[in-house]
Amino acid sequence: MTPLLEPLPWDTDFFGFPIGRADLAGATVEGLREIEDAARASGIVCAYGTVDPTKGDAGHLAQTFGYRLVEVAITFARPAGALPPWSSASTVRPGTVEDLPALEPAISTLAPWSRFGADPRFGPEAARRMHRAWVERTARDGAERKLLVSEDDSGLTGFSTEVHTGVPRIDLMGVVKPGSGSSWALMADFMERVGDGVVEGGPCAVRNVAPLRFVEKCGFEVARVEYRFHRWFDEVAGGGP
Numbered sequence: 640m641t642p643l644l645e646p647l648p649w650d651t652d653f654f655g656f657p658i659g660r661a662d663l664a665g666a667t668v669e670g671l672r673e674i675e676d677a678a679r680a681s682g683i684v685c686a687y688g689t690v691d692p693t694k695g696d697a698g699h700l701a702q703t704f705g706y707r708l709v710e711v712a713i714t715f716a717r718p719a720g721a722l723p724p725w726s727s728a729s730t731v732r733p734g735t736v737e738d739l740p741a742l743e744p745a746i747s748t749l750a751p752w753s754r755f756g757a758d759p760r761f762g763p764e765a766a767r768r769m770h771r772a773w774v775e776r777t778a779r780d781g782a783e784r785k786l787l788v789s790e791d792d793s794g795l796t797g798f799s800t801e802v803h804t805g806v807p808r809i810d811l812m813g814v815v816k817p818g819s820g821s822s823w824a825l826m827a828d829f830m831e832r833v834g835d836g837v838v839e840g841g842p843c844a845v846r847n848v849a850p851l852r853f854v855e856k857c858g859f860e861v862a863r864v865e866y867r868f869h870r871w872f873d874e875v876a877g878g879g880p
Contacts, residue, residue: 643670644677644686653772654765657681661688661870663706666697671704678872685760688868698866705875706868710754712842713851715859716806719838722827722857727820729796731828734786736778739771741795742788745813746770752847758869773811774800787828789821797821801829808839812850826857 643662650658659681661674678686688706690698702708734742747767750756756766777800778786785801796819800811809829814821830838839862840854 643674644681644683646681646683647687653769654761656685657683659683659686661686661706661868663688663690663697663701663868665695666690666700668700671701674870675704675872678870684872686870686872688870690866690868692864692866698868701868701870704870706870707758708866709758709869710867711845712754712865712867713845714808714839714841714862714865715843715854716837716839716862717857717859719807719830719833719836722823722830725820725823725827727824727827728791729789729819729821729824730791731787731789731824733781734778734788734798736775738786738788738795738798739775739778742774742798742813742815743771745798745815746774749811749813752844754844754867754869757844760869760871770811774798777801787825789819789824791816791819797825799825799829806837806839807833808841810841822853 645660645662647658647660659678674686677683688701690701692698698708750766750770751763753766753770755761755769756763774786777784783802783804785803787799787801788795789797793816796816797812797814799809802808802810807829809826812822812825840859842865843850843854845851
């Protein structure tokens with residue numbers, strides 16, 4: 640059984656204060672009160688929560704308890720297989736930790752689109768630090784998570800991170816050199832490596848229009864939508880100290 644409030648050690652260590660994950664599926668008044676009590680008893684300062692917007696009114700109820708809607712996230716899916724033809728001068732290879740400095744501009748561009756960038760209590764700089772840590776962590780993994788980079792004669796042109804637990808998924812993609820075809824090269828390489836079955840992309844913030852258009856051109860369709868919330872337990876319901 641999933642606990643109502645699960646501590647998140649990695650996030651706690653990274654941000655420097657206690658963070659947890661709240662189970663908002665089928666949220667009720669009684670359940671949300673239990674989460675509040677558990678947070679205060681354990682000292683958790685902030686909780687992440689997600690809601691399937693197609694099921695009930697949990698999203699509305701959560702907001703009455705002070706949960707901030709910080710992101711509407713879409714995950715896309717399509718059968719594995721070749722992409723439509725596209726010209727790209729970029730080639731793809733596994734990324735390493737040594738590639739990170741050259742990827743910094745792309746990582747910095749992506750960070751403000753995240754839910755951490757959208758929440759002023761984290762803010763854009765914290766979002767950038769977390770994205771850097773995420774890409775570095777992926778580069779050091781190389782098994783369940785993979786970092787891929789694209790390059791041409793001028794150097795690195797882009798990167799993507801992949802998750803290979805469950806359905807293969809590209810969860811992050813950034814461009815160092817616009818117009819190089821890096822995104823197309825990275826996606827085509829991913830499709831060639833994953834074999835048969837369904838693949839996924841995202842989650843992607845619905846306000847970030849450019850990647851939404853890109854995955855549509857690649858033949859992906861919407862698989863699921865999530866409302867993502869942050870609850871700061873030092874604020875009363877509705878916000879404010």
